Amino acid sequence: MLYRRFGRTNLQMPVFSCGGMRYQFKWKDIKIEEVPQDQQDNLEATIRRAVELGINHIETARGYGSSEIQLGQILPKLEREKLIVQTKVSPVADAKEFRKTFEKSLSYLNLDYVDLLGLHGINNAEKLNFSLRDGGCLEVARELQAEGKVRFIGFSTHGSTATITEAINSNQFDYVNLHWYYINQWNWPAIEAANKLDMGVFIISPSNKGGLLYKPSPKLVELCHPLSPMVFNDLFCLNHPQVNTLSIGAAKPSDFDEHLKTLELLEKADQILPPIIAKLENAAIEVLGEDWFRNWDVNLPTWEQTPGNINIQVVLWLLNLTLAYDMIEYGKMRYNLLGNGNDWFPGNQADKLDQVDLRQCLINSPHADKIPQMLAKANQVLKGEEVKRLSQS
Numbered sequence: 001m002l003y004r005r006f007g008r009t010n011l012q013m014p015v016f017s018c019g020g021m022r023y024q025f026k027w028k029d030i031k032i033e034e035v036p037q038d039q040q041d042n043l044e045a046t047i048r049r050a051v052e053l054g055i056n057h058i059e060t061a062r063g064y065g066s067s068e069i070q071l072g073q074i075l076p077k078l079e080r081e082k083l084i085v086q087t088k089v090s091p092v093a094d095a096k097e098f099r100k101t102f103e104k105s106l107s108y109l110n111l112d113y114v115d116l117l118g119l120h121g122i123n124n125a126e127k128l129n130f131s132l133r134d135g136g137c138l139e140v141a142r143e144l145q146a147e148g149k150v151r152f153i154g155f156s157t158h159g160s161t162a163t164i165t166e167a168i169n170s171n172q173f174d175y176v177n178l179h180w181y182y183i184n185q186w187n188w189p190a191i192e193a194a195n196k197l198d199m200g201v202f203i204i205s206p207s208n209k210g211g212l213l214y215k216p217s218p219k220l221v222e223l224c225h226p227l228s229p230m231v232f233n234d235l236f237c238l239n240h241p242q243v244n245t246l247s248i249g250a251a252k253p254s255d256f257d258e259h260l261k262t263l264e265l266l267e268k269a270d271q272i273l274p275p276i277i278a279k280l281e282n283a284a285i286e287v288l289g290e291d292w293f294r295n296w297d298v299n300l301p302t303w304e305q306t307p308g309n310i311n312i313q314v315v316l317w318l319l320n321l322t323l324a325y326d327m328i329e330y331g332k333m334r335y336n337l338l339g340n341g342n343d344w345f346p347g348n349q350a351d352k353l354d355q356v357d358l359r360q361c362l363i364n365s366p367h368a369d370k371i372p373q374m375l376a377k378a379n380q381v382l383k384g385e386e387v388k389r390l391s392q393s
Helices: 037-052 067-071 095-109 125-132 137-146 161-169 188-196 218-224 229-238 253-260 263-288 290-295 312-325 328-335 371-382
Strands: 003-005 012-014 016-019 057-059 084-089 114-120 150-156 175-178 200-203 245-248
Touching: 012 016, 016 037, 016 253, 037 067, 037 253, 067 095, 084 095, 095 114, 095 137, 114 137, 114 175, 125 137, 125 161, 137 150, 161 175, 161 188, 175 188, 188 200, 218 229, 218 263, 218 312, 229 245, 229 253, 229 263, 245 253, 263 290, 263 312, 312 328, 312 371, 328 371
Parallel strands: 016 057, 016 245, 057 084, 084 114, 114 150, 150 175, 175 200, 200 245
Antiparallel strands: 003 012
């Protein structure tokens, strides 16, 4: 395994982390006795495989259903001083509730302390205020740190780049968990801001949210050859030294195998990546046209500034991926979260275009005339059954 310094924590972080969203039995709290033995055996085998590979960062959250209570059966059996354990707790209006929730996490994990505590889902101004205000959740996290129950404090986010950067620039956190990968590079300015303040950078879900790369489209497989889309994406991310670790949401022990192929390629990444990136870009240009490919997102309004709160940027992005790379399953999954994902995936679909006038909000876009047609096409192609976030299912 390769390791990188995790910002100001000075922890030596494996470049792959064992994320805890896919190996748990249920997306709700249950008693450990309710977990079938084969399910628990699989989780324990997954954790043991991770540690065997040198992936000693085990990451979970209070919102991940039975993940913590199941981990609590295996973590005390391992050498604690060799582990980096992270959980996450959502900031709320009542900071006392935040403390209670953390204490439940710690008891479920069956540990005396966690190495990393993330304020989970600083996605908007309200959650940031819950965190940073006097008497807020960050203050409680600092108290937990003083009590020896937490070593370092960070935050996770699905928010806008502006919100993420504001949280980073508060200089109150040691690290950040955020989205950034080949198909979605919007948060690069936030990563640069984190680096300036010597914060650790953890990439959330590069294989799932980064394109359903466990089951990529045949076209994406062809374009990424000779790498798999998963290895290409890992290599793309890790070729940026500003990135410290990528989350592998392993559901079973063998899920690490494909990712490990990345490690031997890192020294040659500058030779391997450009031809693949060129193929991906050329394929997109062939379908979308170069002007649209280069400039589609210039001067778009935010979803809050858009009539009907249509999330124009996300809708067009998903359409582009669907048309360019045949990523229809990914496009539908994400599109149908709009309107149902609250602050984790905000804004609405483009299913009520006949009820809104977008001319004023698109006045600065070079594609103002084309965008309404593309939004209509996106809705036609991607509209389907309502989708909920995993934690809501």
